Amino acid sequence: MANASSLSNSTVLRDQTVLWRVRQRGRARDGLRKWQLQHVTALALIPLGLYVAATLLWLATSDQTVDDAWLASPVTALLIILFVLAGLVHALVRAASVILDAVSTLAVLKLFLDR
């Protein structure tokens, strides 16, 4: 009985230590927030992306006078700024995730947990 109790205690201690080590790091800390950021920006990028792609492909083959007037309009400028911001956040969040997937899990664990 005493033996079982001490085994159970050490298991609990180990689990708590692992949890404590993991909780403030990596996906356990900011996973939900990154998921939300990714999905909010993804939704915003559907209309923004369609608008930017349509105008960009059209303008890239037109002359400069059209381009100047296009970006000078406050509505256009705002939409472009929103597109760039949402696109950057989306790309950075996902790029970090792709890198984490591509780099060996053991290497990541060593880097962030094994100190």
Added chain:
Amino acid sequence: MERPLSPFMFPIWYRFQITSALSILHRLTGIALAVGSILLAWWLVSVAAGGELFAATHAFIASPVGMLLLFGWSIAFFYHLCNGIRHLAWDAGYGFELRQAYRSGYAVLAATAVLTVLTWLYVFLA
């Protein structure tokens, strides 16, 4: 830690399947778009600056290499857009049946082709 690991999904150990191929394509086009955003930023700066910088940038984009980059960007963009909507549907809990997943996959490919062709027809004819 010598635990058994699941083999890498694609393409050596598993038979080719459209679901995994599209998933990897989604990541590749995402990376391509992130890299391509450098060109987008350059183009926006040159539009704002105007003058010779814009003329040079415009000349580059209108060149065969520039048009090829733009064409590749448009394919990556439309694919990532369509497949992204497919992913959003999955995240909302829809379309998990195998049949549905295959169908939506083919629909994404078809939509990408149609959107890309329509866009470039518009660019060249308008």
